[in-house]
Amino acid sequence: MTPTTTDAPDCTEAAALLHAVADPARLAVVRRLAESPACVCVLQEQMPIALNLLSYHLKVLRVANLVTSSRRGRWIDYALTSDALERLHATLPSPPAGHPSGIAGGGEVAAPQEYAATCLPQCGDQPQ
Incomplete structure (x- = not known):
């Protein structure tokens, strides 16, 4: 089905969300954070990638408004936004x-x- 002009904004936002999780590392982060919020140090232990790449992937997820961060001393805790999974689910047709x-x-x-x-x-x- 070809999107109509009224569907274009929805498709653009959906494509941006899907693009944000299209990388295997970012999808793994989303899946991990769906279980519970985590400190970047915990994510780093669980992700077999360099810290600078993990930081980049977390930034992409933050820009897509799928992940939030909060500073705790020198550490940063990450969590999915309250509507992240619902927004991702809504991008795909039922x-x-x-x-x-x-x-x-x-x-x-x-x-x-x-x-x-x-x-x-x-x-x-x-x-x-």
């Missing part, structure tokens, strides 16, 4: 009820080959 993805329909998520076998013939395409 499948219609009964769709093979199962998310909206309440079933199991289909494996890629099951999805292809179920959806592609309906679209007129043949699985490769």
Whole structure:
């Protein structure tokens, strides 16, 4: 589906949010902070990247308003913003009820080959 002009601002914001978590290190930080807030020293222990790169990734997440920071002495604590996960979830469309993805329909998520076998013939395409 092609976005209409009224969808453009929503798509621009959604793309910016998705871009912010598109890097594996940033996605790992978001997943870790979804569990609980953490000091940068804890994140550094859990992330196999240099501190300057971790700082850069945290800055990208802060600019996207997905992460907040607060100083505690010489350390900085990071947490997800209260609406970070909801905003990220809202960037993706929900499948219609009964769709093979199962998310909206309440079933199991289909494996890629099951999805292809179920959806592609309906679209007129043949699985490769």
